[in-house]
Amino acid sequence: DTEVTQTPKHLVMGMTNKKSLKCEQHMGHRAMYWYKQKAKKPPELMFVYSYEKLSINESVPSRFSPECPNSSLLNLHLHALQPEDSALYLCASSQVFGNSPLHFGNGTRLTVT
Amino acid sequence: AQTVTQSQPEMSVQEAETVTLSCTYDTSESDYYLFWYKQPPSRQMILVIRQEAYKQQNATENRFSVNFQKAAKSFSLKISDSQLGDAAMYFCAYRSAGAGGTSYGKLTFGQGTILTVHP
Numbered sequence: 025d026t027e028v029t030q031t032p033k034h035l036v037m038g039m040t041n042k043k044s045l046k047c048e049q050h051m052g053h054r055a056m057y058w059y060k061q062k063a064k065k066p067p068e069l070m071f072v073y074s075y076e077k078l079s080i081n082e083s084v085p086s087r088f089s090p091e092c093p094n095s096s097l098l099n100l101h102l103h104a105l106q107p108e109d110s111a112l113y114l115c116a117s118s119q120v121f122g123n124s125p126l127h128f129g130n131g132t133r134l135t136v137t
Numbered sequence: 138a139q140t141v142t143q144s145q146p147e148m149s150v151q152e153a154e155t156v157t158l159s160c161t162y163d164t165s166e167s168d169y170y171l172f173w174y175k176q177p178p179s180r181q182m183i184l185v186i187r188q189e190a191y192k193q194q195n196a197t198e199n200r201f202s203v204n205f206q207k208a209a210k211s212f213s214l215k216i217s218d219s220q221l222g223d224a225a226m227y228f229c230a231y232r233s234a235g236a237g238g239t240s241y242g243k244l245t246f247g248q249g250t251i252l253t254v255h256p
Contacts, residue, residue: 055242066228066246067182080243112180121242122234123170123189128182 047115
């Protein structure tokens with residue numbers, strides 16, 4: 025069983041829709057991450073939250089809006105996406121950096137039509 | 138910026154045999170951490186092994202071990218007694234140990250190696 029839970033597992037949305045991806049962890053981790061992954065490619069970092077504050081934004085388009093309501097939850101709000109945004113979106117958590125490994129969720133498979 | 142290179146897009150191994158996956162990285166830092174992750178078709182990324190750059194001893198986790206050559210900036214993964222469940226995409230990753238900076242906490246991944254295990 026994964027310790028990082030992502031919902032939904034699959035999502036299909038039109039380009040005019042607004043949707044949200046959710047991520048939850050109860051390991052006491054204070055760093056949380058969003059990654060985007062295309063098939064057979066490495067994960068690409070999108071955002072990092074440290075102590076519930078956004079610490080890294082990898083120049084992600086504003087149609088992706090992250091939110092960290094508390095230390096256990098991480099959301100990714102989606103609006104006016106493009107078909108090229110279709111990908112696997114992975115959430116991860118860790119202790120705040122150092123040699124602490126990232127614990128990943130199973131991801132949300134997003135398809136934009 | 139740090140870069141991580143995995144020069145083997147695909148590798149294959151017979152069950153029970155040993156295979157080594159290559160990883161090199163480029164950094165000007167002296168203190169950092171290195172990781173190997175596996176991603177099976179079920180798509181969850183799972184930590185395989187990690188190495189602190191300040192440690193000379195190579196990390197070992199059961200059938201998995203690394204050959205860490207700091208001067209050569211090389212971090213290969215050896216899988217012994219390969220099993221069918223080892224089939225996955227393997228990613229090498231780098232993280233700086235330095236606090237602060239705009240990339241603090243960032244994990245940089247290599248391009249990955251797809252490992253096939255033949256029965």
